[in-house]
Amino acid sequence: MMEEIRIYQSYFSAVAIPLIVIAIPLYGMFKKVSVYESFVEGAKEGFKVGVMIIPYLVAIFVAINMFRACGAMDQMEQWLKTPLAFIGFPPEVLPMAIIRPLTGGGSAGIVADLAQEHGTNSLITQMAGTMFGSTETTFYILAVYFGAVNIKKTRHALPAGLIADVIAIFLSVYIVRMLLG
Amino acid sequence: MLNYIWAGLIIISVVFALYKDGEDLYDNSYRNGETLSVQIQGIPPGYADLQDPGPISVSVKISPADYISFFDPAKDMDRVTRGIKSANVWDEAKEFFAKPLPAKLVTTSRGRELQLAVPETLPTPFNVIYESTKDDNDLLPAYLNEWTPDPDTPNLATASIKFADVSFVSVKKVSSIMFVKANAAVMFGIGLMGVIALWMGLMKIAEDAGLIAIFVKLVRPILGPLFPQIPKDHPALGLIAVNLAANMLALGNAATPLGIKAMESLQELNKEKDTATNSMVMLLAMNTASIQLLPPVTLIAVLGLAAADLFLPIFLVTLVSLGVAITAAKLLGRMKMFKKTDPMRPNNPNAEKGGAA
Numbered sequence: 079m080m081e082e083i084r085i086y087q088s089y090f091s092a093v094a095i096p097l098i099v100i101a102i103p104l105y106g107m108f109k110k111v112s113v114y115e116s117f118v119e120g121a122k123e124g125f126k127v128g129v130m131i132i133p134y135l136v137a138i139f140v141a142i143n144m145f146r147a148c149g150a151m152d153q154m155e156q157w158l159k160t161p162l163a164f165i166g167f168p169p170e171v172l173p174m175a176i177i178r179p180l181t182g183g184g185s186a187g188i189v190a191d192l193a194q195e196h197g198t199n200s201l202i203t204q205m206a207g208t209m210f211g212s213t214e215t216t217f218y219i220l221a222v223y224f225g226a227v228n229i230k231k232t233r234h235a236l237p238a239g240l241i242a243d244v245i246a247i248f249l250s251v252y253i254v255r256m257l258l259g
Numbered sequence: 260m261l262n263y264i265w266a267g268l269i270i271i272s273v274v275f276a277l278y279k280d281g282e283d284l285y286d287n288s289y290r291n292g293e294t295l296s297v298q299i300q301g302i303p304p305g306y307a308d309l310q311d312p313g314p315i316s317v318s319v320k321i322s323p324a325d326y327i328s329f330f331d332p333a334k335d336m337d338r339v340t341r342g343i344k345s346a347n348v349w350d351e352a353k354e355f356f357a358k359p360l361p362a363k364l365v366t367t368s369r370g371r372e373l374q375l376a377v378p379e380t381l382p383t384p385f386n387v388i389y390e391s392t393k394d395d396n397d398l399l400p401a402y403l404n405e406w407t408p409d410p411d412t413p414n415l416a417t418a419s420i421k422f423a424d425v426s427f428v429s430v431k432k433v434s435s436i437m438f439v440k441a442n443a444a445v446m447f448g449i450g451l452m453g454v455i456a457l458w459m460g461l462m463k464i465a466e467d468a469g470l471i472a473i474f475v476k477l478v479r480p481i482l483g484p485l486f487p488q489i490p491k492d493h494p495a496l497g498l499i500a501v502n503l504a505a506n507m508l509a510l511g512n513a514a515t516p517l518g519i520k521a522m523e524s525l526q527e528l529n530k531e532k533d534t535a536t537n538s539m540v541m542l543l544a545m546n547t548a549s550i551q552l553l554p555p556v557t558l559i560a561v562l563g564l565a566a567a568d569l570f571l572p573i574f575l576v577t578l579v580s581l582g583v584a585i586t587a588a589k590l591l592g593r594m595k596m597f598k599k600t601d602p603m604r605p606n607n608p609n610a611e612k613g614g615a616a
Contacts, residue, residue, distance in 0.1 A: 090553070095510060102461045106468040113464050120463025124456025127519055132448035139444040140437050141265050144272035147436040149279055149429055182557075190561045198565035207562055207569050211554045212576040214547040219518075220261070222451075223543055224535060226519040227526040231534040232261045233600055234591035235543045242548035242584035249576045257572055 127226045134225030138217050142180045151176055167251055170196070174206045175247045179216040179240060186210065204258055208250040213243045276429035289388055289425035294404050295329045297321050299373075300359065302406065302416045311366060319375060319420075320359040326352055330384060352382040364403070373420060374398040391431070392423040451515070458516035462498070471497035485545075485585060486538045488528065488603050495524035499542055506549035509556060518546055530610035531602030541588045548584035550577045 106113040145151070154176060159169045167175075170192065178185045189206045196202045216239040224232055283289065301317035327349055363374045377399055381389055389399050399422075406418035465471055474497035482496055489495050498521035505514040525538050535543075551573050559566045591597055598604070 090508075094508060095513065098513070099461065102465050102468075102470065105470060106464040109468040111464060111467045116464045116467045117460035119460075120466075121456040121460035123463075123523075124454075124459045124516070125452050127455050127459070127523075128448055128452030131451070132445055135444035135448050136441050137265065139440040139447070141268040141272075143436045143440040144433050145268045147429075147432045148272040148276040150271055150275040153275070186557050186561055189558065193562055193565075198562050199568075203562070203565070204569060204572070207554075207558055207566065208572045208576060211551055211558050211569055211573040212580060214549070216547045219515075219546055220543060222515060223518050223522050223546070224539070227522045227532075229522075229526075229533060229535045229539065231600065233535045233540055234260070234588065234594070234597045235535055235540040236260050236264065238540060238544040238584060238587040238591055239547035241587040242544060242580045245583045246548060246576050246580035249579055250572065253572045253575050257575075258568060 130228060131222050131225035134221040138221040142217060146177070146180070146184070166255075167248070168202055168205065170202045171206045171209065171251070174209050178209055178213050178247065179243050182215040182218060185215075201254060201259055205251050205254045208254050209247050212250060213246045214239075216240060216243055272433050273430070276433045279429045280427045283428065284426055289384060289428075290329060290422070291424040291426065292421065293329070294419040294421050295321065296325055296417065296419045299362075299364075299406065299416045299418050301414050302364065302408070303414065304408070306364075307406075313365075315364040317362050317364050317373070318359040319362045319373060321356045323353040323356045326356055326385070352385070355382050355385075363398070369402060371403040373401040373403055375401060387428055388422050388425050391425045391428055454512055455516040455519060458513055459520055462501070462517065462520050465501075466494060471501070473497075474500050485541055488536060488538050489525070490528075493524070493528070495521060495528065495538070498524050502542070503545060503549060506546060507552045509551060509553040514546075518542070529602055530607055532611060534600060534602045534609075536602050537588075537592045540592065541585070544584040544588040545581065548577065548580040550574070550581050 103113045103117070106116065151173070155169070155172050158172060162172060163169055174185055174188045174192075177188060189203065189210050192200075192206050193203045216236070220232060220235060220239065224230075224235070287293070298320040299317050300320065301315065303312075303315065306312060306315075361376045363376075365372050365374060374394070374396075375398060377389060380386075393399055401420040401422050404419040404421055406416040409415040409417060462471075471494045472492070475492060475494060478496060478500040479491075482500060483489075486496060486499065498517065502514060502517040502521045505517050521542060522539060525536060525542065526532065528538070529536050554566050554569055554573055558569070562569075592601070601607075602610070
């Protein structure tokens with residue numbers, strides 16, 4: 079059953095994007111849109127956006143990686159371990175919980191690391207994997223999405239995103255334990 | 260909010276690094292100036308008298324017991340060795356120093372010096388000393404203090420060596436990462452341009468062909484109430500729907516450019532161009548907590564088959580977290596401090612002319 083789902087999933091992701099890429103111009107031609115001109119017109123904006131987000135990316139990348147490099151995260155882990163173990167949160171996945179909103183690559187690395195150490199079918203890896211799959215790199219999304227339109231005052235975007243992240247991280251632990259434990 | 264978090268991250272990083280380095284200096288965690296006794300195999304007889312002997316290949320044996328007592332685990336080395344996965348870093352050291360290390364014995368302006376060739380993975384805190392003092396050829400220099408030839412074994416000598424001083428490890432790391440990552444951010448932004456251009460081009464066709472307008476009609480009943488500030492029939496709603504759909508299907512490459520496109524559309528409606536509207540915050544929140552019908556490609560790449568088991572948990576978690584994100588965005592938007600900065604508030608003195616009504 080799971081095997082089948084996995085196969086369909088791989089079929090789907092292989093075909094979905096090319097299908098969309100064909101379908102849109104096809105429909106455009108059907109509607110008598112000059113597709114080439116429209117495409118170029120739209121694509122031009124891509125470059126503006128790419129340049130526009132760079133300052134925002136620099137701000138976020140630098141701050142987050144300085145924080146990761148200074149070792150404060152290890153300290154945080156040390157402090158949080160005991161209270162979290164008390165509510166049933168395994169300390170092994172704590173780095174994942176801390177890093178996830180900050181960096182996508184770093185958190186994928188943690189999943190890989192845990193998989194190697196505990197095995198891909200261990201509860202720990204499954205919890206970390208669920209966290210990875212169910213949350214996003216909030217800081218990155220914020221930098222890119224708001225950077226693209228030059229929004230500097232983000233108001234309640236970050237708190238709202240982080241609240242959802244925290245809930246998702248805790249839920250991952252409990253739901254995985256319930257369903258797979 | 261972001262102001263405080265951003266400044267906080269930077270300030271905490273530097274202050275914490277300074278604090279840690281101060282602690283290291285106080286404890287002399289890296290044993291600056293102290294000597295470690297080793298055994299060197301391969302020193303030719305009469306080496307001490309040679310004026311310029313040239314490099315000599317030797318092998319250096321550090322006994323695990325000496326290494327351990329050098330760093331003295333009885334003292335609180337917990338701080339230095341923390342963050343290491345292995346349960347016992349000293350066991351790691353025992354294993355590591357079972358074999359002798361190859362080295363070159365050279366004469367430099369500082370005197371006789373060993374250049375140790377070390378494997379990639381080193382036990383802590385030896386790795387820190389290596390990382391901060393290695394030379395251009397990735398060799399670890401160690402000054403030869405004194406050596407006494409073993410009377411029974413030829414070419415064997417007992418010696419004491421001294422590593423170069425190590426200080427301000429964390430501060431150096433933090434400041435070097437700053438420049439590395441500033442560069443990386445630029446490369447990353449440039450790397451995104453192609454994909455963004457591709458999807459923006461496609462979306463422009465979809466818009467011109469009226470596909471987005473069809474989408475708007477379809478999703479209006481569901482998404483409309485979440486984005487009350489978007490006027491009826493505005494394309495923003497359709498673009499938001501496309502972005503959310505790409506997210507749900509884990510089409511990561513497509514989701515980001517589509518989200519940007521949706522943001523641009525929302526920006527048209529914005530009366531204060533540097534401030535996020537409630538709709539923008541909602542879109543962002545929904546993106547960070549999007550329902551996942553399929554797990555992201557990265558996860559499948561990392562976990563392989565095992566990722567299949569995570570379909571259901573991920574779906575359930577995201578179902579709840581999406582609800583939380585929507586509620587949080589709505590409720591926070593009603594708070595006084597955020598309400599008074601809403602660009603769409605009536606009689607906003609900062610409203611720009613030309614912003615859509």
